[in-house]
Amino acid sequence: MLKNWIVYTSNYQFMSMNILILLHRSSLKHIHILSITFGVSSSFIYFSIAAFIALSMLFVEQGLNSFEDIFMQVFFVRNVHN
Secondary structure, eight states, X not given: OHHHHXXXXXXXXXXXXXXXXXXXXXHHHHHHHHHHHXXXXXXXXXXXXXXXXXXXXXXXXXXXXXXXXHHHHHHHHHHHHX
């Protein structure tokens, strides 16, 4: 009787341990997917700022806009969205 109980208990512990390991692995996959998605989506903001600065400096070099006009455009866009 005691031997059957020990086998049952160890089998139960083994099954519960496997379930916990499976849950841990799936949550790690989910966390990695979320962190990669967050990193890519937040990098778009910085890439758009870099593109705006590069385009603005190109306009300044070609003489299409002055440096002050670029700042006026930045403040206008900021004031419109706030």
